[in-house]
Amino acid sequence: MMRKPAAFLLLLPVMAIACRATTGTARRPSAFPAGWRFSSGGKAAFGERFMIASNEKLASDAGNEIIRAGGNAVDAAVAVGFALAVTYPVAGNLGGGGFMVIRMADGRSAAIDYREMAPGAAYRDMYLDKNGNPTNESIVGYRASGVPGSVAGMTEALAKFGSKPLSEVMAPAIRLARDGFVVDSALFRSLSSSQEYLARFGAEPVFYPGGEPIRPGTVFRQPALARTLQLIAERGASGFYSGEVADSLVAGMQRGGGLITKADLANYKVEWRHPIASDYRGYTLLTMPPASSGGITITESLNMLEAAGPPGVWGSTRWAHLLASVYQRAFIDRNAKLGDPAFVNVPIAELTSKEYARKLARTIDPLRSTPTPPNGSQIVDGESTTHYSVVDDKGNAVATTTTLNNGYGSGVYLASVGFFMNDEMDDFAAAPGKPNMFGLVQGEVNAIAPGKRMLSAMSPTIVLDRQGKLFLVVGAAGGPRIITTTSQVILNVIDGGMSLYDAMHAPRLHHQALPDTLLVEANGLSPAVRDSLIAMGHAIRFTGGLANANAVMRVPGGWEGVSEPRSSGTGGTSSR
Numbered sequence: 001m002m003r004k005p006a007a008f009l010l011l012l013p014v015m016a017i018a019c020r021a022t023t024g025t026a027r028r029p030s031a032f033p034a035g036w037r038f039s040s041g042g043k044a045a046f047g048e049r050f051m052i053a054s055n056e057k058l059a060s061d062a063g064n065e066i067i068r069a070g071g072n073a074v075d076a077a078v079a080v081g082f083a084l085a086v087t088y089p090v091a092g093n094l095g096g097g098g099f100m101v102i103r104m105a106d107g108r109s110a111a112i113d114y115r116e117m118a119p120g121a122a123y124r125d126m127y128l129d130k131n132g133n134p135t136n137e138s139i140v141g142y143r144a145s146g147v148p149g150s151v152a153g154m155t156e157a158l159a160k161f162g163s164k165p166l167s168e169v170m171a172p173a174i175r176l177a178r179d180g181f182v183v184d185s186a187l188f189r190s191l192s193s194s195q196e197y198l199a200r201f202g203a204e205p206v207f208y209p210g211g212e213p214i215r216p217g218t219v220f221r222q223p224a225l226a227r228t229l230q231l232i233a234e235r236g237a238s239g240f241y242s243g244e245v246a247d248s249l250v251a252g253m254q255r256g257g258g259l260i261t262k263a264d265l266a267n268y269k270v271e272w273r274h275p276i277a278s279d280y281r282g283y284t285l286l287t288m289p290p291a292s293s294g295g296i297t298i299t300e301s302l303n304m305l306e307a308a309g310p311p312g313v314w315g316s317t318r319w320a321h322l323l324a325s326v327y328q329r330a331f332i333d334r335n336a337k338l339g340d341p342a343f344v345n346v347p348i349a350e351l352t353s354k355e356y357a358r359k360l361a362r363t364i365d366p367l368r369s370t371p372t373p374p375n376g377s378q379i380v381d382g383e384s385t386t387h388y389s390v391v392d393d394k395g396n397a398v399a400t401t402t403t404l405n406n407g408y409g410s411g412v413y414l415a416s417v418g419f420f421m422n423d424e425m426d427d428f429a430a431a432p433g434k435p436n437m438f439g440l441v442q443g444e445v446n447a448i449a450p451g452k453r454m455l456s457a458m459s460p461t462i463v464l465d466r467q468g469k470l471f472l473v474v475g476a477a478g479g480p481r482i483i484t485t486t487s488q489v490i491l492n493v494i495d496g497g498m499s500l501y502d503a504m505h506a507p508r509l510h511h512q513a514l515p516d517t518l519l520v521e522a523n524g525l526s527p528a529v530r531d532s533l534i535a536m537g538h539a540i541r542f543t544g545g546l547a548n549a550n551a552v553m554r555v556p557g558g559w560e561g562v563s564e565p566r567s568s569g570t571g572g573t574s575s576r
């Protein structure tokens with residue numbers, strides 16, 4: 001059976017808010033391979049005081065408005081998050097979940113896990129057919145949803161680290177939903193490519209009036225969503241998890257055979273966690289611990305890279321071989337050992353230790369790739385998540401990644417409350433040992449159980465420089481490719497000495513152990529390096545854009561912001 005619905009746009013509109021453009025910093029010029037789609041040396045957006053980089057201009061503007069009104073980065077991030085639910089419905093959400101890493105100017109840091117939880121009625125084999133093969137019910141339709149965490153996550157983040165009332169930070173999102181916003185060509189294209197999928201579960205009257213996607217230039221109003229947002233603004237998270245929104249959500253689920261009950265909503269809770277703090281060549285990374293695999297897998301990969309000695313010149317055979325080899329090893333651990341820490345014992349200290357990395361790094365043959373045991377899994381492109389990075393004028397920083405999993409989640413649109421539901425249940429190992437939608441072959445540790453959080457790859461990350469000062473805020477969308485893309489942006493600036501512009505425009509590569517394939521963006525390697533890697537045993541597959549990142553970096557006099565250049569949108573505006 002086809003396990004994946006129609007492919008959705010991964011590369012969607014993007015913007016970074018900035019005070020003015022600049023030529024950036026005196027970092028090293030980069031030489032990208034001939035034929036690579038982007039040139040190096042371009043201009044990033046620049047802000048003297050603050051910077052927001054997200055996938056959608058109006059959502060970044062919402063954060064801008066809050067910072068200009070005296071809010072901090074957490075206030076702004078919450079404003080961006082709610083606004084994305086209005087203007088970027090492919091991934092911004094109320095019906096999904098996410099992860100946020102916060103670093104305050106006074107040195108405090110925190111991580112919030114607002115990942116979805118499996119409903120109470122979920123069970124291990126719920127997505128297997130009578131032959132034991134996974135069906136696509138973990139991806140499409142009512143049974144695919146975990147209990148949403150986004151509203152709880154954003155409201156708790158605000159309560160703990162924000163400085164403004166919820167009603168104020170939600171005001172831009174409510175306005176955008178109630179008064180509408182002008183649809184751009186990126187939203188139009190996204191809706192056009194998803195029409196067949198979305199027509200199945202209730203979204204058609206809102207997004208396809210008269211049977212056609214809302215056209216660019218049209219003012220798009222979402223009164224039902226505006227009302228839901230208003231209820232949340234007035235009542236806090238209980239405006240979502242109880243009362244009329246919860247009633248509508250549960251009624252919608254019941255109509256379609258979904259599992260989520262009122263008790264599931266009432267029992268949803270966020271987990272405050274300590275970020276994984278690691279050292280890479282003197283820089284400090286603050287990343288997301290389980291239930292995301294992002295922080296451990298990035299830390300383990302970078303620790304191995306450090307242990308393996310000099311990484312080689314960026315773009316060289318040694319560089320690509322080492323990256324592929326460390327990712328492969330880290331993903332083998334990820335897929336077998338990581339799951340929700342409330343259910344399984346995750347050896348975080350061991351996996352993130354330098355000693356363990358040294359041991360694994362010794363298994364890398366400098367001249368040959370090491371095979372991962374074969375199976376039939378495939379790496380699949382597409383789908384959508386969204387990451388945003390925020391730095392305020394006080395030196396606070398927030399990295400947030402949030403998702404519905406697939407573009408527009410399960411496809412189920414709850415018209416009376418105006419939002420899509422996630423299909424996050426597919427991030428569990430529905431059939432341990434068999435690939436999921438992203439081709440990830442995961443183990444029992446990530447099997448389905450009621451109340452459990454499904455393992456994620458989302459990797460919101462904050463990097464401090466060698467003096468301990470805030471340096472880089474980054475993360476990405478793209479399933480498992482989030483991990484490799486986020487870490488490569490970091491490596492590009494630390495090891496490659498690149499400007500943020502170049503770090504975000506450089507070709508990317510990806511290895512997730514299984515399938516045993518080195519995925520490389522088309523023309524992202526010089527022919528000589530490609531041929532050497534093949535001779536060393538790497539199975540290379542060239543592909544289109546890998547992942548979708550948004551990043552902010554400190555430069556002399558302020559902050560640079562770069563939104564994903566592989567995206568079809570563009571943007572940049574003043575924040576003064």
Ligand code: DON
Binds near residue numbers: 384406427
């Ligand atoms: O949590 C995860 O790892 C996935 N649900 C993320 C999905 C994703 O990034 C889709 N992307 N564009």
